[in-house]
Amino acid sequence: MNPTQVVLTTYDWVPDMPRGYVRDIRIRWLLEEIGRPYRVETVPLREKTATHFARQPFGQVPMIQDGDLSLFESGAILLHLARGTDLLPSGDDGARVAQWVIAALNSIESFLIPWAVAKFFDQNQAAAARQEELLRPRLSQLQDVLQDRDWLVGDRFTVADLLMAEILRIPAEAGLLDDLPRLAGYLERATSRPAFTKALADHMAHWQAADQTQSAPA
Numbered sequence: 001m002n003p004t005q006v007v008l009t010t011y012d013w014v015p016d017m018p019r020g021y022v023r024d025i026r027i028r029w030l031l032e033e034i035g036r037p038y039r040v041e042t043v044p045l046r047e048k049t050a051t052h053f054a055r056q057p058f059g060q061v062p063m064i065q066d067g068d069l070s071l072f073e074s075g076a077i078l079l080h081l082a083r084g085t086d087l088l089p090s091g092d093d094g095a096r097v098a099q100w101v102i103a104a105l106n107s108i109e110s111f112l113i114p115w116a117v118a119k120f121f122d123q124n125q126a127a128a129a130r131q132e133e134l135l136r137p138r139l140s141q142l143q144d145v146l147q148d149r150d151w152l153v154g155d156r157f158t159v160a161d162l163l164m165a166e167i168l169r170i171p172a173e174a175g176l177l178d179d180l181p182r183l184a185g186y187l188e189r190a191t192s193r194p195a196f197t198k199a200l201a202d203h204m205a206h207w208q209a210a211d212q213t214q215s216a217p218a
């Protein structure tokens with residue numbers, strides 16, 4: 001098989017705060033893990049175009065083009081790209097991986113977003129504290145799952161671990177994993193993979209290059 005080059009679309013520029021976390025990082029990480037060649041295209045952050053909305057109805061990133069297929073939603077993109085690789089087993093374990101991909105998005109990230117918006121964007125610490133009370137049990141329950149295993153499904157790293165670990169990065173940096181050593185260890189195991197290091201370096205280089213051509217809003 002000679003896989004075609006994937007086109008990954010992210011923003012043309014973002015401010016400092018989200019750098020490192022714009023969700024193209026998850027797709028870059030997966031593409032590095034599976035060794036798929038890709039190139040990056042951009043859409044404007046500030047003045048979103050009709051073409052962007054035609055591909056991503058919510059005007060967000062990431063998106064990919066894989067041959068004739070245009071896809072949005074990071075989870076769907078990851079599942080598509082992982083298909084047929086070691087990161088997405090077949091059979092029952094494949095169903096378990098899909099289950100954990102959806103759990104990462106729907107049972108962890110959905111709790112994380114209101115907390116992160118309150119804490120980092122609105123800087124409303126009272127609201128952030130309330131959201132943290134809802135988020136912390138989820139993180140603790142996730143640690144319970146990992147009490148006697150290294151990865152979410154079977155005994156190997158899968159696309160579910162890639163996504164879950166990527167989602168855990170922000171709460172970890174905010175100290176929410178400090179009293180969850182097993183979960184912190186899981187995150188460390190995942191993000192010490194060379195594919196993540198490469199993906200993050202390329203992601204950050206993209207924003208640095210963007211600074212040469214774009215400027216912050218007045």
Ligand SMILES: N[C@@H](CCC(=O)N[C@@H](CS)C(=O)NCC(=O)O)C(=O)O
Nearest residue numbers: 021022023059060061062073074075
């Ligand atoms: N559920 C979507 C969320 C995408 C998303 O929130 N993208 C952010 C960047 S990481 C974005 O485009 N934010 C700007 C906006 O929502 O207008 C996915 O996982 O792909």
